[in-house]
Amino acid sequence: MTRPIALAALLACSPAFAAAQDSTPAEESVNPGINTKFLDPSLEVDDWLKRFEVESREVFDARDAVLAACGVAPGMRVADVGAGTGLYTRLFSSAVGDTGWVYAVDISAPFLAHIQARAKQEDQTNITAVLCPEDSVALPPGSVDLVFICDTYHHFEFPNSTMASIHRALKPGGHLVVVDFERIIGKSSAWVLGHVRAGKKVFREEIEGAGLKFVEQVDVEGLEENYFLRFEKPAA
Secondary structure: OOOOHHHHHHHHHOHHHHHHHOOOOOOOOOOOOOOHHHHOOOOOHHHHHHHHOOOOOHHHHOHHHHHHHHOOOOOOEEEEEOOOOOHHHHHHHHHHOOOOEEEEEEOOHHHHHHHHHHHHHOOOOOEEEEEOOOOOOOOOOOOEEEEEEEOOHHHOOOHHHHHHHHHHHEEEEEEEEEEEEOOOOOOOOHHHHHHOOOOHHHHHHHHHHOOOEEEEEOOOOOOOOEEEEEEEOOOO
C-alpha cells in the first residue's frame, strides 16, 4: 500500500529524524541554484515527461539494459534517488515484486504526486514516495539493498551530506549504482560541460570518501553519453 507524500514529508522534516540522520555542521552548496526549478511547487510534470521519457534520452532508450545491469531481484528494497517522473521507480517496482519495495526519493513534490498517481493507476502497491530535503535522502538506517541515482548525482548540491545519508540508508553489503554524464573536455557537449559540475573521477572520489567501495564500471549497451558505476557498502 502506498504511503501519502504528507507522511513521507513529515518524516523527512521531523527534527528528531533529522537529528538522527546527521549531526555534522551544515555543508555549503557546491552548485547553488541548480535545483531551483525542481523546488517550484508549480512545476509542470507534463513538461518534464516530454524531456525525461522520450527515446531521444539515452537513459530512457536504454532503460531495460540499465535495469538488467542493476541486478535487482524479487524481495529487494530499492531507493530511486532523484526519481523524477518515476521511470525507473516503475521498472524497479515490477522487478522487486510483491515481496519487495521501492522508495521514490525526490526534492520535488509535484514529481512525487505524479509517481503516486501513476502507481495507483497501474496498481503498483509497493512504492513509497519520499519528499527529501536537499542534503539527505531521508531514509532510515539500513533500510535498502540498492540505491540508484540516474542523471541526478550532478544535481547534489550537498554531496558529502547526501552521500552520508545514503551510506546510512544502505544495508551492509548493499549496493549503490550511479549513472551520470561523461564530462570530458573536448568530447562532451557544451551542455554537459556547462551543466555537470565535475567528471567521473571527482564523483567517484566523493562517493568513496563517504565510505563506499568501488566495485566496477559496467559497459551497458546503449549508454554512450553516460557511465554506469557500482559501489558497495562494506559488510563490516
